[in-house]
Amino acid sequence: MKVVYFLVTILALASSFASAYDPSPLQDFCVGINDPKDGVFVNGKFCKDPALVKAEDFFKHVEPGSTSNPLGSKVTPVTVEQLFGLNTLGISLARIDFAPKGLNPPHTHPRATEILIVLEGTLYVGFVTSNNANGGNRLFTKVLNKGNVFVFPIGLIHFQLNVGSGNAVAIAGLSSQNPGVITIANALFKASPPISQEVLTKALQVDKSIIDNLLKKSWYDNN
Known part of the structure; x- marks a missing residue:
């Protein structure tokens, strides 16, 4: 019986470790800094002295991105690299601007699930599953309008295409302070x-x- 309890405990711990991507914070915040002087190294960044932390450490203004490029889209990320106040908090976001017919091409985020909300315009979005039992890859797609929300599971290939006649804007929330991106x-x-x-x-x-x-x-x- 003790062996059974031991195995259950090990499995529970393994499950908890496997499901945790960004470590849980052990303090209210750990604003990242580039200068290691008087800092503590946590989650890939040195923590700023809490006594010196200001509201500006948690603030960033995001300008519209230029869509004058071959894809007709621009992703403006707000990860821990752009906003040090995100350090240890396990979240980030991105603003995505689309020209008419603009495409955010097939890509993946190796460390994050993405939730997308359309602020303006109409987007055709989708993701492809990993290999299923019969060796196929299932495609899930939806046409989104202003106010609609769609989720892209962690690590799966996904895309967004502006199918409206005007510009489109979306905000993507990501479940990691540093989600990464691999454009296929x-x-x-x-x-x-x-x-x-x-x-x-x-x-x-x-x-x-x-x-x-x-x-x-x-x-x-x-x-």
Whole structure:
């Protein structure tokens, strides 16, 4: 019986560790600083002396992003790198601006689930599941209007496309202070050093000439 209790305890602890991405804070806040003098290193940042913390450490004004680029979209992140007051709090956000027909291309956040709310315009959004039992990948899509909310589960490939006639704006909340982003096309064709053409040709099941052309393109990063 003691062995059973021990195994249950171990499984419970393992489950709790597996589900925790950003460590829980052990203080009210830990405003990150770049200068280690008189600081304490926590969650990848040095904590500012609490006596010196100001309201400005938790404040940031986010300007609209320029959509004058090949994708017609701009992601303006507010992570711990832009707002040190987020350090240890396990959240961040991003503002996404879209020109008409603008696209936030297929990408993933390796460390965060995303919840998106549309402030203006109409977006076609979706995500693709990981391999299911029969080897397929299921696509979930929805057309969102102003005030609509949609969730993209952690680590899954997702996208947003402006299908309205005007500009669109959305805010994305993310469940990590540093969610990360992997844009699929950029990762495949803009890696440094580049991925082997043999790998890409076989993986994508296309002719080498197509891979040659894709590798020569200037892949734009809208983040």
